[in-house]
Amino acid sequence: MMRQAATTLTFRTSGAGLLEITGPVADWVVAQGMRDGLLTVFVRHTSASLVIQENADPAVRSDLDAFFRRLVPEDPHLYRHQDEGSDDMPAHIRSALTNVDLQIPLLDGRLVLGTWQGIYLFEHRRAAHRRDVVLHLMGE
Amino acid sequence: MMRQAATTLTFRTSGAGLLEITGPVADWVVAQGMRDGLLTVFVRHTSASLVIQENADPAVRSDLDAFFRRLVPEDPHLYRHQDEGSDDMPAHIRSALTNVDLQIPLLDGRLVLGTWQGIYLFEHRRAAHRRDVVLHLMGE
Amino acid sequence: MMRQAATTLTFRTSGAGLLEITGPVADWVVAQGMRDGLLTVFVRHTSASLVIQENADPAVRSDLDAFFRRLVPEDPHLYRHQDEGSDDMPAHIRSALTNVDLQIPLLDGRLVLGTWQGIYLFEHRRAAHRRDVVLHLMGE
Numbered sequence: 001m002m003r004q005a006a007t008t009l010t011f012r013t014s015g016a017g018l019l020e021i022t023g024p025v026a027d028w029v030v031a032q033g034m035r036d037g038l039l040t041v042f043v044r045h046t047s048a049s050l051v052i053q054e055n056a057d058p059a060v061r062s063d064l065d066a067f068f069r070r071l072v073p074e075d076p077h078l079y080r081h082q083d084e085g086s087d088d089m090p091a092h093i094r095s096a097l098t099n100v101d102l103q104i105p106l107l108d109g110r111l112v113l114g115t116w117q118g119i120y121l122f123e124h125r126r127a128a129h130r131r132d133v134v135l136h137l138m139g140e
Numbered sequence: 141m142m143r144q145a146a147t148t149l150t151f152r153t154s155g156a157g158l159l160e161i162t163g164p165v166a167d168w169v170v171a172q173g174m175r176d177g178l179l180t181v182f183v184r185h186t187s188a189s190l191v192i193q194e195n196a197d198p199a200v201r202s203d204l205d206a207f208f209r210r211l212v213p214e215d216p217h218l219y220r221h222q223d224e225g226s227d228d229m230p231a232h233i234r235s236a237l238t239n240v241d242l243q244i245p246l247l248d249g250r251l252v253l254g255t256w257q258g259i260y261l262f263e264h265r266r267a268a269h270r271r272d273v274v275l276h277l278m279g280e
Numbered sequence: 281m282m283r284q285a286a287t288t289l290t291f292r293t294s295g296a297g298l299l300e301i302t303g304p305v306a307d308w309v310v311a312q313g314m315r316d317g318l319l320t321v322f323v324r325h326t327s328a329s330l331v332i333q334e335n336a337d338p339a340v341r342s343d344l345d346a347f348f349r350r351l352v353p354e355d356p357h358l359y360r361h362q363d364e365g366s367d368d369m370p371a372h373i374r375s376a377l378t379n380v381d382l383q384i385p386l387l388d389g390r391l392v393l394g395t396w397q398g399i400y401l402f403e404h405r406r407a408a409h410r411r412d413v414v415l416h417l418m419g420e
Binding site for chain 2: 343344
């Protein structure tokens with residue numbers, strides 16, 4: 001019989017960059033005791049996002065963060081929206097370029113992530129933030 | 141008992157830019173009478189897309205649109221595909237950089253959108269268009 | 281009664297560019313005999329990704345690939361991560377800018393793809409690769 005489970009995990013980022021959340025996400029999935037299903041990961045913010053990226057060499061994450069800083073520079077002349085600081089509008093754009101939600105199938109009790117795939121919360125603001133990530137699992 | 145519901149909403153865009161669709165999407169979801177589930181929003185086009193963005197300051201949407209116009213310029217020298225006008229290939233690329241589909245969990249009768257998150261249809265063509273957006277809800 | 285089905289399709293890419301996979305994906309979906317549901321397509325790699333794009337003019341795919349090569353150049357001075365070749369870090373970034381997963385509703389026995397929408401596996405490495413794509417279908 002198909003069923004659902006959901007929770008909200010809160011992570012504390014330490015400023016811009018990628019924070020791996022694969023462990024706590026996978027632990028919660030396993031604790032639901034389903035064999036097959038679909039996991040949705042959803043971030044409830046507009047200046048942080050989600051990516052699945054290489055989990056081996058930490059340089060991949062710093063290169064990725066550096067690329068997005070170059071692509072969407074923190075230049076006040078480029079944006080009208082300035083109320084929340086010069087790093088806010090670039091954060092919204094970097095969020096639009098990546099993902100607010102991710103879906104990962106669960107098969108035989110395991111998320112089907114490839115060997116080198118990790119789930120990352122991508123903080124786009126300069127300051128540390130608390131970020132709510134909703135997990136929703138549907139299956140049996 | 142888990143069940144499904146689906147519909148297609150048609151929106152008329154007024155040319156390039158972001159059109160908020162949170163209201164009609166949330167209204168349809170509430171009308172299905174489910175407590176928990178997973179909503180999928182899917183746009184059936186290749187020159188319009190979907191984003192979840194800040195819903196407070198309208199400057200965020202104009203800054204976002206302006207960024208994508210700079211990043212993917214409407215320059216005929218850059219693209220071989222010209223048949224449908226010089227704004228068509230940039231529209232396909234902007235679509236690939238954002239999303240064709242979004243997933244939002246439903247918990248306790250409400251979509252888990254954060255306070256500042258709105259759902260937007262992102263028109264990438266210069267002219268007004270009719271755009272079909274499929275909503276699919278699975279839950280109970 | 282809602283149920284699930286899943287499989288893994290393996291595709292051989294011939295180097296960087298877009299490979300259409302709509303046919304084999306749709307064939308598998310039809311073979312599951314469901315009327316309504318939600319299809320998830322998930323690529324188990326960090327240097328290949330998924331996009332839904334125009335399926336008519338092949339120039340759209342070459343223009344898209346060319347855009348991503350310009351946006352994320354293969355320049356060793358830009359990236360610290362070099363271990364797996366100069367095309368590896370650009371591949372990770374192009375993957376983050378597109379999608380690891382896609383969701384497409386199934387209604388009345390057909391995926392709701394628009395007339396011009398095709399599903400593409402986007403290879404970001406220069407060499408040919410074998411790529412695993414997981415399909416997961418939930419519905420009835």
